[in-house]
Amino acid sequence: MSGQPIFILKEGSKRTRGRDAQSNNIMAAKAVAEAVRTTLGPKGMDKMLVDSMGDVTITNDGATILKEMDIEHPAAKMIVEVSKTQDEEVGDGTTSAAVVAGELLKKAEDLIEMEIHPTVIASGYRLAANKAIEIVNGLAKDVKIDDEKLLTSIASTAITGKGAESAKALLAGISVKAVTSVVDEIGGKKVVDREQINVIKKVGGRVEDSELIAGMIIDKERVHPNMPEVVKDAKILLLNEAIELKNTEVDAEISITSPDQLQLFLDQEEKMIKDLVDKVGKSGASVVFCQKGVDDMAQHFLTKLGLFVVRRVKKSDMEKLSRATGANLISNFDEISKEDLGYAAIVEEKKISGEPMVFVTGCNNPKSVSILLRGGTDHVIDSVETALEDALRVVGVAIEDKKLVAGGGSPEVELSLRLNEYASTLEGREQLAVRAYAEAFEIIPKTLAENAGLDPIDMLMALRSAHEKGMKTAGLDVFKGEVVDMWKEVVVEPLRVKTQVINAATESAVMILRIDDVIATTKSQGAPGGAPGGMPGMGDMGMDM
Known part of the structure; x- marks a missing residue:
């Protein structure tokens, strides 16, 4: 038997181990995060996605972009899942979730280069995530269902930067009225069933012609013309x-x-x-x-x-x-x-x-309402629907949770500073992981500044300075290019948007970090769908985007 090779895997299978596996997975995840990074914030750009049938989608919604991109790399798919979960749970913050997950992995890669074991990094990230949830909960303020102005601001923040921004005031007002109409109380808790809001799209007219119907629109006609x-x-x-x-x-x-x-x-x-x-x-x-x-x-x-x-x-x-x-x-x-x-x-x-x-x-008391959306073309109306969906979901989440935080990168800067303080209290190598985690969250204000054509370093320094002075709700006004109090400007988001980003991004980053062996098997030669060389998109585990 001496010198004879032993084959454990099928012929054509590919295996990537150790540092190579981690490096390839992290590279793929970072590439996905980078693909959506330019869409973040009020001044984010749009992506044009063309599918195999030639259908065109123009959007800057993170979840939509990643879903339409038809990604094959297994590690990259996990970042897509983060964005998808964020969309299902909250409706907004999908781009933030993907960008933060990518940045956490980028920082982890630097630590791996310093010979820090992935298990230690994962442990530090979990500690940091628990502390981050605690910090962000401390930043939250209460909202009441009858505070229409505040709810409208939440909807406006979700719509800002989307294709429907020209009709932001109208759509935000429609969202708040629609959601407050369908609120139910179950076991003493407010519950919003999104299914009770019927959205009907009709091409023609302008976005400003969209309206809320306190009742129902049925896309049918009466059975006889003499009726x-x-x-x-x-x-x-x-x-x-x-x-x-x-x-x-x-x-x-x-x-x-x-x-x-x-x-x-x-x-x-x-x-x-x-x-x-x-x-x-x-x-x-x-x-x-x-x-x-x-x-x-x-x-x-x-x-x-x-x-x-x-x-x-x-x-x-x-x-x-x-x-x-x-x-x-x-x-x-x-x-x-x-x-x-x-x-x-x-x-x-x-x-x-x-x-x-x-x-x-x-x-008399409609517990189900309809929204008639208008727009000049199919692309315009689809873009308006995406923005409206986000607004409806975040208003619903705010009513259910009754908690808000400031927007404009404000919670992320506060998180970064407080986590750095927390890292100083730790001993051992986890301290480095917590510091890396703290730095990762700075990617949000940096990206907001970059996408607005501002200097990211200058803006980040100004934000840090304001937060160090105790201005916990200081955020970046990308239109004026300066640091302002986001709470006074009423740029607010539901608390759940932030907690979901922290949880989903941390969990996916930790999961990818803990993978040190990728085995891609193929079906035997000649079988339907079988292709030599491993799983689709695995090839050399690289990813070109």
């Missing part, structure tokens, strides 16, 4: 049942031997449909939304009764209509009663950009 176009003081019936004859549950044949019998059969069919329509009419409803179909003959009878009927409404829209109008969903015609009907001041069909839509407005 009324507008119904005032509408009594609304929501039907899960089709207004047509059901097929029999069992196979059955009807034998007709004479024209008289055929006429009787048709007459009976007509009578059965008329009975169904009469049950709807007797309920006192003036508007009917039906989740299923409406028979042609039923349409005729419903029109004669002067009802406004919409068919094939989506299940999700039916549930929102129920919340908005107070109507109950009915699955049985015999169960219809006046108590099940909902109310809306006006139900009307309007044409938006040449397409008919049904507006249900003037509900």
